[in-house]
Amino acid sequence: MTGRTADVRLDALLSTACEVIARRGLANTRTADVAAAAGVSQALVFYHFETKDNLLVRAFAYAADQELARVETVVRSPGAPLDKVRRILKLYGPNTTKAWEMWIDGWAESIRVPELEKVSRRLDVRWKEALAEVIRAGVAAGDFRCADPHGAAWRITALADGLTVQATVHDRIISRRQLAEWIRLATARELAVRPEQLV
Amino acid sequence: MTGRTADVRLDALLSTACEVIARRGLANTRTADVAAAAGVSQALVFYHFETKDNLLVRAFAYAADQELARVETVVRSPGAPLDKVRRILKLYGPNTTKAWEMWIDGWAESIRVPELEKVSRRLDVRWKEALAEVIRAGVAAGDFRCADPHGAAWRITALADGLTVQATVHDRIISRRQLAEWIRLATARELAVRPEQLV
DNA sequence: TTCCTTACTGACTCCCGAGTCAGCCTAACA
DNA sequence: TGTTAGGCTGACTCGGGAGTCAGTAAGGAA
Numbered sequence: 001m002t003g004r005t006a007d008v009r010l011d012a013l014l015s016t017a018c019e020v021i022a023r024r025g026l027a028n029t030r031t032a033d034v035a036a037a038a039g040v041s042q043a044l045v046f047y048h049f050e051t052k053d054n055l056l057v058r059a060f061a062y063a064a065d066q067e068l069a070r071v072e073t074v075v076r077s078p079g080a081p082l083d084k085v086r087r088i089l090k091l092y093g094p095n096t097t098k099a100w101e102m103w104i105d106g107w108a109e110s111i112r113v114p115e116l117e118k119v120s121r122r123l124d125v126r127w128k129e130a131l132a133e134v135i136r137a138g139v140a141a142g143d144f145r146c147a148d149p150h151g152a153a154w155r156i157t158a159l160a161d162g163l164t165v166q167a168t169v170h171d172r173i174i175s176r177r178q179l180a181e182w183i184r185l186a187t188a189r190e191l192a193v194r195p196e197q198l199v
Numbered sequence: 200m201t202g203r204t205a206d207v208r209l210d211a212l213l214s215t216a217c218e219v220i221a222r223r224g225l226a227n228t229r230t231a232d233v234a235a236a237a238g239v240s241q242a243l244v245f246y247h248f249e250t251k252d253n254l255l256v257r258a259f260a261y262a263a264d265q266e267l268a269r270v271e272t273v274v275r276s277p278g279a280p281l282d283k284v285r286r287i288l289k290l291y292g293p294n295t296t297k298a299w300e301m302w303i304d305g306w307a308e309s310i311r312v313p314e315l316e317k318v319s320r321r322l323d324v325r326w327k328e329a330l331a332e333v334i335r336a337g338v339a340a341g342d343f344r345c346a347d348p349h350g351a352a353w354r355i356t357a358l359a360d361g362l363t364v365q366a367t368v369h370d371r372i373i374s375r376r377q378l379a380e381w382i383r384l385a386t387a388r389e390l391a392v393r394p395e396q397l398v
Numbered sequence: 399t400t401c402c403t404t405a406c407t408g409a410c411t412c413c414c415g416a417g418t419c420a421g422c423c424t425a426a427c428a
Numbered sequence: 429t430g431t432t433a434g435g436c437t438g439a440c441t442c443g444g445g446a447g448t449c450a451g452t453a454a455g456g457a458a
Contacts, residue, residue, distance in 0.1 A: 004405075025311045027226055030445060041407045046447060048405090101310055107368045108307040111300055112224045121369045154362070154373070155381055161364060162357030169306045170320045174353070182354055189388065203435075229415060240437045245417060247435095 010048055013038055017059035022098035026105040031055065057115045060106050064123040067099065071130045081138030085191070086198050088131050089183060092160050094176070100168045128153050135191065144191040152190040159186050209247055212237055216258035221297035225304040230254065256314045259305055262298065263322040270329045280337030284390070285397050287330055288382055291359050293375070299367045327352050334390065343390040351389040358385050 016038040021029050031052050035042040049055040074087045094100050103120070110117040132153035138144050146152050163179050181195070188195040215237040220228050230251050234241040248254040273286045293299050302319070309316035331352035337343050345351050362378050380394070387394040 006405075009405080025307075027308070028311065031447085032445070042446090043408080043448080044406055047407095050447095052446065104303075104310065105307045107364060108224070108304045109226070110368050111303065112227065117369065121372065124365060124369065125372070151381065155358060155385060158361030158365065158381075159354060159358045159385075160361065162360030162362075163353070165306060165360060165364070166323060166357065169309050170316065170323065173320065173324070182350065182357075186354060186358075186385075205435075208435080230417085231415075241416090242418085242438080243436055246437095249417095251416065 006048065009040075009044075011062075013040075013045065013048060013055075014059050014062040017055060018063045018102065021056070021059060021105065022102045025101070026056070026109055029056070053113070053115075056109075057113070057119065060102075060116055061119045063099065063102060064119050067123060068126055071127060075130050075133060081134050081141055081143050082191075082193065082197060084134045085131070085138065085187065088127075088134060089156075089160070089180075089187065089198070092127065092157065092164075093180065093183070094164050094167055100164055104165060104168060128157050131157060138191070144193045146191050156183070156187050156190060159183060205247065208239075208243075210261075212239075212244065212247060212254075213258050213261040216254060217262045217301065220255070220258060220304065221301045224300070225255070225308055228255070252312070252314075255308075256312070256318065259301075259315055260318045262301060263318050266298065266322060267325055270326060274329050274332060279342060280333050280340055281342050281390075281392065281396060283333045284330070284337065284386065287326075287333060288355075288359070288379075288386065288397070291326065291356065291363075292379065292382070293363050293366055299363055303364060303367060327356050330356060337390070343392045345390050355382065355386050355389060358382060 013034065017029075017034045020034050020037050024033060031045045032042045034055065035045050045055060049058065070091055071088065074084055074091060077084070079087075103123075106116060106120050110120045132149045135146050135149040135152055139146050139149060160183050163174065163182060166173055167176070167179050184195045184198045187198055212233065216228075216233045219233050219236050223232060230244045231241045233254065234244050244254060248257065269290055270287065273283055273290060276283070278286075302322075305315060305319050309319045331348045334345050334348040334351055338345050338348060359382050362373065362381060365372050366375070366378050383394045383397040386397055
């Protein structure tokens with residue numbers, strides 16, 4: 001496993017770093033853990049990333065880029081706006097990838113690390129913009145009504161943030177079903193449609 | 200500064216620990232920092248708390264108790280339910296105490312530390328219950344309408360969580376004014392009142 | 399075939415921070 | 429006015445984790 005080109009190795013290390021951060025938590029992630037998980041020496045991590053801080057910021061940026069790519073896919077896909085809203089909400093919700101665990105850590109760390117804050121801000125803003133875009137498209141197409149797509153997108157995603165944080169941090173405090181229902185309800189109100197249309 | 204009774208010292212140390220955690224962030228808080236900020240030796244911290252983990256959990260519990268006391272004061276105060284809703288929302292919002300910075304760190308840490316998760320869960324649940332109680336009282340008094348006080352309380356506080364996290368982590372991403380307005384708007388919808396009634 | 403570059407490693411160093419411990423100081427009680 | 433208990437400290441230990449460095453291997457250019 002020698003002599004790979006740098007960017008292939010970079011990618012593998014960043015992907016591994018994301019897994020380790022999600023699994024162990026940011027505070028418990030050592031450079032040696034990432035190296036071990038990737039099957040390389042600890043020194044290689046420093047060879048490619050110079051510092052641990054740099055590795056972590058790049059790892060979060062890597063994770064953000066992946067999420068953003070998925071969002072763009074939905075936004076640009078053909079299909080009815082209401083269906084896109086539904087797909088964005090599904091994408092946004094908690095899933096098996098531990099992405100939420102990672103981003104809750106990321107938010108906390110972003111308060112002190114400006115570089116990380118930029119990454120996290122970019123992701124958060126884009127999610128909200130993407131939903132707003134799709135809502136605007138739906139309004140333009142006459143599929144539903146919404147007086148304030150920007151505000152609606154913010155309120156919907158913020159509600160989802162708040163509920164998902166609770167569900168992620170406090171095991172079993174609300175069911176996945178309840179979580180999804182409340183988000184659908186709020187979205188349906190914002191768009192003046194029936195909640196069932198978002199299932 | 201010698202020979203204070205243990206519980207006075209405990210209190211002072213916990214209060215100082217909260218300040219330090221809020222200011223420096225959980226990850227950057229050393230037992231020596233807390234000791235220095237309190238003007239005592241590092242060894243005294245261990246004398247009273249045995250381990251750093253214990254100190255931190257107790258500090259979060261201390262902060263939670265203070266917040267809870269303020270919530271209870273509002274809930275039990277005389278006054279119209281709608282006014283209590285307004286006061287709870289005001290109390291919930293970001294303020295100058297850096298409480299939100301602390302609890303965002305707390306949420307992240309709670310994912311891995313069961314003891315801390317209990318503390319954070321107790322606080323989160325009580326906030327939601329308190330608001331639900333007040334909503335129920337308002338419905339009973341005929342001051343406003345709400346078909347699902349429990350759900351409404353969850354949706355309102357989760358929205359507030361989501362928006363406040365954004366405002367806390369991402370400086371200037373939304374104004375305090377906008378934050379408060381969106382929460383009032385959502386609350387007004389839930390309670391079938393006009394947003395101005397919540398100002 | 400030699401030389402240079404680049405990916406990579408083992409084996410370090412070094413510092414920071416949690417936790418310990420022997421003993422000091424003082425208030426209160428006998 | 430001893431004695432003691434409990435609050436308190438200085439001066440440690442010790443382990444873990446970030447970062448370093450000398451050197452190896454391999455592939456391409458000349």
